[in-house]
Amino acid sequence: MATMRAEALRVQGALALLRHAHAHPGVTRAEAAAHLGLSSGSATEIMGRLRAARLLGEAAAPQTGGRGRPTTVLVAHPEGPLVAVVELTHATWRVTTAAIGGALAPAPVRRHSGGPPGPLLAGIAAAVGALREETGDRLAAVGVAVPGTVRGTTVVQAATLGWRDVDLGPLAAGLPLTVGNDASLAGVAEVLRGAAREVPVALHLTVEVGIGGVLLAGGRPVLGATGAGGEFGHVPFGDPALACPCGASGCWDVTVDGRAMARRLGRPGPADPRAFAEETLAAARAGDAGARAAVDEVAEALGRGIGALLNALDPAIVTLGGLGVDLLDVAGAGLRAAVLRAAMAWRRAALPPIVPAELGSRGPAIGAAESALAAVLAPLTQARVSGR
Ligand SMILES: [Zn+2]
Structure with missing residues (x-):
């Protein structure tokens, strides 16, 4: 005993x-x-x-x-353990490794052109398999970041990829697998290694095509019973007359990105809403009044929703990633005014800071590495240290 x-x-x-x-x-x-x-x-x-x-x-x-x-x-x-980190976006993918300490090895970014998941997943699985060959028994787990709603290791919906119910199990090469939504993982990265370090309750929001995010309590994401929580983009903070690709209507998602900017400018729905938003932001920075009005409208929609989330969740900090950083930069005053209008009066005197995320586009991969490492540090220590 x-x-x-x-x-x-x-x-x-x-x-x-x-x-x-x-x-x-x-x-x-x-x-x-x-x-x-x-x-x-x-x-x-x-x-x-x-x-x-x-x-x-x-x-x-x-x-x-x-x-x-x-x-x-x-x-x-x-010679210590490594985890494979798979980062998938609407247009690119990358497979790299992370070690204890969280450092990511450099790796090339590859483009994909969407389509059915089969061929893309086969390419990624081959890259993970090659990494396993290369690193031998050092590879201990696989962590994946995806631009969609995740339940367990299944992507239940990824609108920008056109995916429904895609199981990522085959990527794991027989190793423990963690899969997370990219915005949620970016939030995990911010509380562990970014702007929200040591903050007890933090809200992270990433605007790309639509908006995703996560509430983090005690450094951990609050993701609900099945892991599919944190879909703040599909809270109806938007116009109830607007349908969302998720199947609901009135979603915040379609009011805070390039699609909303295009509507305001009287343009057709852009094929690449992210690129359209970047162009519009650049035009607004250069003094184009129409672009400026479109950016202001989107910043206000973002601020209104943030105000509502402050009322609901009471975070001590809000970190913004993706286009949120540009919206803060170009239209920060309008965004903050909208937060104040939506926030309950008693709250206005002491709003939490609303700041750019520190880790930028590296956030999802860093978060994916952290969740894969978190899954294996205890079992590895148990297996290798006990009885020595
Ligand atoms: Zn929606």
Whole structure:
């Protein structure tokens, strides 16, 4: 009994140090020990186990010019676990890897032209398979970011890809698989490594084609019973007369992007709403009055919905990604005024900050890496550290 307890404690201590090093790249052993309340001797002993388990290593800290003893920082073990990160957008895909500490390896972005999911998924599965060949038993899980609604590992709906009920299980190459909505994963990335670090309750919203997002409580996404929550774009903050490709009407989605800008400008629905929004924003920046009016209208629609979400969810910060950053930049005053009009009066005196997301377009991949790593750090530690 006593042995079992000692072993459980050993695994617990190793996992705590591993998680701390993962969350704080560049942390020294001494800093991690102080944070976790470990004596120097215990930290050394736990670090020895993690090194032997090929989970963590140490590297010389950058010289700071101080006189103290040279110190080391905790880093991913050079032969340590990796996760494959699959990032899928409406027009591109990319497969890369991430290690403990969250760093993503560079990888080429490939274009796709939509169509049925089969051929695209076969290409991605082949890339994951090649990565597994290359990295051998280091590859521990696969994390995927997709521009659609996700339940479990199934994309139930991805309007910009034209997908319904597509199971991504075949991408996993037999490894644990995590699949997330791109905007939700960008939110996960912001609370772990971006503008919402250490914030207890944060709201992240990404505007691309439509708007997605996530509420994060205690650093974790609040995604509902089946993982398909966070579809803020399909809350009816929009015009009830407008149908949404999701099948509902009045969705916020169709009032905050390039489609809304085109309607305001009397133009037909754009084939690429994201590109149309970028062109319109550029024209507005250059002083075109019509483009400016279209941008203002969209910024106001975005602000009105944010005000409503503040009333409903009470976040301590709102981070905006994608076109939200441009809308803040070009039409921030109108956006904030709309937030104030929608917010309950008592709330207006102390609105939370509404800020650009820090990680930009890297957010979904960083979030996908984090959720895949989160799925395997505990089992790997349990398997490799216990009984040593
Ligand atoms: Zn909708």
